[in-house]
Amino acid sequence: DAGITQSPRHKVTETGTPVTLRCHQTENHRYMYWYRQDPGHGLRLIHYSYGVKDTDKGEVSDGYSVSRSKTEDFLLTLESATSSQTSVYFCAISERKGGGTEAFFGQGTRLTVV
Amino acid sequence: AQSVSQHNHHVILSEAASLELGCNYSYGGTVNLFWYVQYPGQHLQLLLKYFSGDPLVKGIKGFEAEFIKSKFSFNLRKPSVQWSDTAEYFCAVADRYNTDKLIFGTGTRLQVFP
Numbered sequence: 001d002a003g004i005t006q007s008p009r010h011k012v013t014e015t016g017t018p019v020t021l022r023c024h025q026t027e028n029h030r031y032m033y034w035y036r037q038d039p040g041h042g043l044r045l046i047h048y049s050y051g052v053k054d055t056d057k058g059e060v061s062d063g064y065s066v067s068r069s070k071t072e073d074f075l076l077t078l079e080s081a082t083s084s085q086t087s088v089y090f091c092a093i094s095e096r097k098g099g100g101t102e103a104f105f106g107q108g109t110r111l112t113v114v
Numbered sequence: 115a116q117s118v119s120q121h122n123h124h125v126i127l128s129e130a131a132s133l134e135l136g137c138n139y140s141y142g143g144t145v146n147l148f149w150y151v152q153y154p155g156q157h158l159q160l161l162l163k164y165f166s167g168d169p170l171v172k173g174i175k176g177f178e179a180e181f182i183k184s185k186f187s188f189n190l191r192k193p194s195v196q197w198s199d200t201a202e203y204f205c206a207v208a209d210r211y212n213t214d215k216l217i218f219g220t221g222t223r224l225q226v227f228p
Contacts, residue, residue, distance in 0.1 A: 031214050040220060043158075043218040045215060048214075094214055100163065100165035100166075101216075102160065103148075103160075103216050105158040105159075107157045
């Protein structure tokens, strides 16, 4: 398995509180991603990063911000958590390999907003 | 924008039955295609990928997929499923040249009964 660690693995938080999820990689891959997984929606891209301090929005970025100050760490922040952000969050990293890009996923963080 | 459609949301099979899961994508450019599997309570793992060359690709655990460019399809197949194949299966597409973002389908839940 690729060296990806997500923390925390489980979190319950109250509506309106800030929450930060961390993704740490030991592979030195350039690209890092945050996805959320919800029943009936598959995985949807929240934000991604293509280098230190280089980030861009995905398809469901509203209510989320990210930061990448080091190659190995990619942080996802919910500034003011809402119940609609209850989900399982997956971090992924990718590298170019054999003419294409292959992504590897972390174990996921289950976030419940009450 | 790219999109991925998985038409089978829930498939129920008996062991030894054959499997085919549909995946269609909408994008006019050159793409990389993937199938990922998620076993209950686990993270996503790569089953197989298509970058270029032979449109019939073989992956792990006896799975294969065929890229049919004219149909924008990348269907997943397995001749004889096992109970251990019970999982959720995700098709994904990435633009090969302009971005490394993976866009996922909504997933197909496969249940295999002994």
